[in-house]
Each structure stands twice: as C-alpha cells, then as structure tokens.
Amino acid sequence: MGRLVRLTETDRAPLRFVLDGAEHRALAGDTVLSAVLSVAPALRRSEFGPEARAGFCLMGACQDCWIWQEDGSRLRACSTPLVEGMRLLSDIPGDWP
Amino acid sequence: MSGPDELRVVVVGAGPAGIRAAETLVAAGLKPVVIDEGERAGGQIYRRPPQGFTRPPETLYGSETAKAVALHETFDAMAATGRLAHHPRSSVVAIADGRLQVLDGAGSRWIAYDRLILATGAMDRVMPVPGWQNAGVYGLGAMQIALKAQGAALGRRLVLAGSGPLLTLLAVQLLKAGAEIAAVLDTAPMRRQLRGFPGLSARPLFALRGLMMRRRLAGLYHAGVQLERIEADERGPVALLWRDPRGREQRTACDAVGLGWHLRAETRLADLAGCDFAYDETWRQWLPKADAVGRAVPGVYLAGDGLRILGADGAEVAGRLAAAACLQDLGLPAPDMAGDRRRLARLSRFARGVAEAFPWPAEAAAGLPDETVICRCEGVTAGELRKTVDFGGGEVNRAKSLGRVGMGRCQGRYCEIAAAEIVAGSAGHGCVAAAGRLRGQAPVRPVPVAALLQDAVVEG
DSSP, X not given: OOSOEEOSOOOSOEEEEEEXXXXXXXXXXXXHHHHHHTTOSOSEXXXXXXXXXXXXXXXXSSOTTEEEETTSOEEEGGGSBOOTTOEEESSOOTTOO | OOXXXXXXXXXXOOSHHHHHHHHHHHXXXXXXXXXXXXXXXXXXXXXXXXXXXXXXXXXXXXXXXXXXXXHHHHHHHHHHTTSXXXXXXXXXXXXXXXXXXXXXXXXXXXXXXXXXXXXXXEEEOOOOOTTTTSTXXXXXXXXXXXXXXXXXXXXXXXXXXXXXXXXXXXXXXXXXXXOOEEEEEEOSOHHHHHHTHHHHTTXXXXXXXXXXXXXXXXXXXXXXXXXXXXXXXXXXXXEEEEEOTTOOEEEEEOSEEEEEESEEEXXXXXXXXXXXXXXXXXXXXXXXXXXXXXXXXXXXXXXXXXXXXXXXXXXXXXXXXXXXXXXXXXTSOOOOOHHHHHHHHHHHHHHHHHHHHSOOOHHHHHTOOTTSEEETTTTXXXXXXXXXXXXXXXXXXXXXXXXXXXXXXXXXXXXXXXXXXXXXXXXXXXXXXXXXXXXXXXXXXXXXXXXXXXXXXXXX
C-alpha cells in the first residue's frame, strides 16, 4: 500500500511505470516520488541504517529521495517528472558489482 | 566600460527575490540570465504545479494569490519576450574565477558573469527527533510542496511539529484540502509567543490572519510541547511521543510526521562567492554579511531568505534593492531605493517578532539521547558526534572530518545547525557560535561523474 494520498487533481491522464518488475499506474504530472509513493511506502532502503527512505525535503536540497533505475543510473525522485514506461528499482540492480 | 548590452548579470534563483531583481535589471535595459532549479519560476512559496494541473491560484495561494500571480506573470512576460535568458531545472554547483558551473539535464557547463545576484532562498530548519530517520518523516516545507505541486498528502494521518508561521499555515491548508491531521505540536510556549507581539504588530493584518488560522485548528493545536520520540515500524512512523506543558507524556498515532522550526538560509553559493559570515543571534544561524541593500563582496549581491529570513514579501523588496544597488555600482540609472529601504526595515521588525515568538529550541539539541541519529544522510548519531569533541576541540569542521556529520549528500543542510548546538554543548562553549561554521564545499549539489568528464563549455 502506498504512502501518498491524492487529495485533488486526480483527473489527469494515466501514465504507466514499472517498480521492481511490477507495472503500476500513475498520473501525468506526477514526480517520480509521487508515483512511487502512491503504490509503495518508500523509495529505497537506507545504505547506512536498517530503515527505508521516502524523501525528506521535496525541493532538491536533502538528496534523500534518490532511486535506482533498471539501467543502473539513479535519479532524484522529487524533482524528476515521471515519464511513460519508466523502469525503477527500490534496491540495487541484481548485477551490481 | 562596455555598454549595457554586453554586461552579463546572472541571477541565481527565480523565487520572489530573483524575479523582482530580474525585473529591475530588465527595466534598466539589461538582459539578465536567470538560473533556477525549478521547472517554472516562482520559487518554493509561490511554487506552481506542473502544466496540466487545474486548481485556481486562489486555492493554491490563498490570501497571497495576487502576489503570486503578479510574480508569475511578470516573469513569464519577460521570458516570453526574450528580455531575459531563463535556465530552468538548472543548478549552480560551483563558482570560480567569475564563472558559474551549471548542471542541467544535458550535463555541466560554465557561464561567466560580470555581476552576480544570489537569491537562493531557504529551507526547513530541522531539529532531530529520535526516529526522524524513518521513511515518512518530512520537512514541513516538503508537505506543503506535495500539497501545492502534486495535490497530495504524504500520509493518511499526519502530525505536524516544530514552530513558526508555516506550522499553522500548513495545517490549515492540509485540512482545507481534506487531509487528516492528528495533532499540531508547537514547541514554542504560549508566553514566549506573546513576547513576540511587539514585533509582530509591525504587520497587524498578517498577525491577525495567523491568529484566525490558529482558531481553525481548535483542539488539534498544542503550544509549549516537548518532542520525545517517533515510534516506527518497517513502513514508517506509527506514533509521535511528546510531553505537554505540564510534563505529562502523550502519544499521538500517525503514519507521517512533518518537522520544521521556521527556516534556515541557503548560503552555500554565497560562501563559494567569497562572502563573509556572521552568527546571527536572532535567527540562531550563520548568515552572509551584506550592506542594507544586499552588497556583499565586489560584484556579488544577495537578496531574499538566503540573506535575511524576512519571508516572501521581504524577498520581493530585497530583490529590487539588490538589483538597484547592482545598477548603481555599474554606473547605470537605478530606481530610487528609499521606499523599499523603509519597507525592508518594517519587515525586519516583523521578522524579529517571529523569531522571538517561535524560537529555535537550542536546549533540546543538547539534551538529545546519544543514540539519536543527527546526520540523516549517513546515520551518524549524537553520541558519535559528541565523541569527536574529545579529539577535535569542539569545532564543527573538525567534527565533520572526524565524525562525517555534514559530509553526507545534503552537505549538512539538515543537520549542521543541530550538530553545532551538540558540539558546542559537549565542549562547554557557552555559545554555539564558538563551535564555528561549516565551510561550504563545491559542488553544492551531487554531480554525476559523467557530467564532469564531458568537455566543459564556457559561455562568454
């Protein structure tokens, strides 16, 4: 179940994205953070502690919201608009050295 | 001297200060370059949702609608007619030799400037609360951005805690939008809030609006609380534990927590540009030094919350003044500054009232248990930070080298103010300024290695 609650502006066009191999729907105009947190409680695991991370400042200052893409690159979820078909991972890609 | 056409004045930040600075430069016949991290100009407080969202400005900005719309229209008109060069979604990550290193989606490049106006704004000032490292704990500003720019709440049942005007404002905005709020917890005691009244009366309408909003919160609002701990499971927060003014323990169930104690200035670029800093007792933070109209060091001007935390109205005034000072120094016709200087003085009086009424709870930092995470980026605890004092002599840059507090991805933006209080407390300094100021380091945002490997393009 997601963390984010959509309160308004829900008439936007749907977009599809993939998180950890499963397809989900989001809305055009969502940031990556909004899209992921609408279907999951967090973006990724912390690499320094046992807890998960779901962003903190939402304005590009804290760098807490980065998330993996399947191609191995990472992006800042709060300031990256979701694009149709994006493939995201909440954990390190399997073949990461 | 080169004519106005060849002079490049770069404005960093397109919030209220940056927009008014750019407008003043354009009116004098210059074509400024405006570099901003946002997709659309407006800054954080007047942030606009992406294209395709339909809430009217009245819903987004309430009593400040006219100001927000005026700023957006002013900027868009200048950009559309080519009177300024707008670089959205772009971060200035370094400053050297009269050039700015700018990072955008395409990579990194250098932009030269003749004069620089920094209007970099502010962010939530946060006091660590045990458990704040969990997913689902956010800055109050983050919760406002989620509502404004995405029409969403960051949880089903929210607790908002901290102090300052945003605490009440955000609670009312979220309630209006249909979010569930479990409690609004203000660490400022009521008698302390009354002490701010002389200053707050400099803007009676503003103060009155705050009181009216407070009434709408009715039983949700509690003043003079102490925050104890955020309880969490693997999903995130399940409750906030706090003490009421009589010291009784309270537990409020929730699934998200918003934290914020007013604002802290974003000063990293001012630091890299060579500005001097002084510890400001009113705001309990280090702020760059500038004269009354924003002149900092030769060729560099500061405006808005990144210089003095006066809020959006003060930022508009400061933006105009900094640009006017810049024009004056260039020997170009500058608008008269007397009216804006008077306005700035009144807004400063109000801001001091706000700082007095809603203080930073410095004593809470010194009392944090050793196991509390202070650096959220790397999970460094208060106990580990205190240990560095034995080796580093109670200075924040030494504490950073020894304990990594301030070395994570946010570069200390969200921990350094509390960390300095802890270091000063452990060292027995008596005043936090004696622990020193964390030096800024480029790049001020993380930069992908690929962006540094490509050939650097220098404009101008």
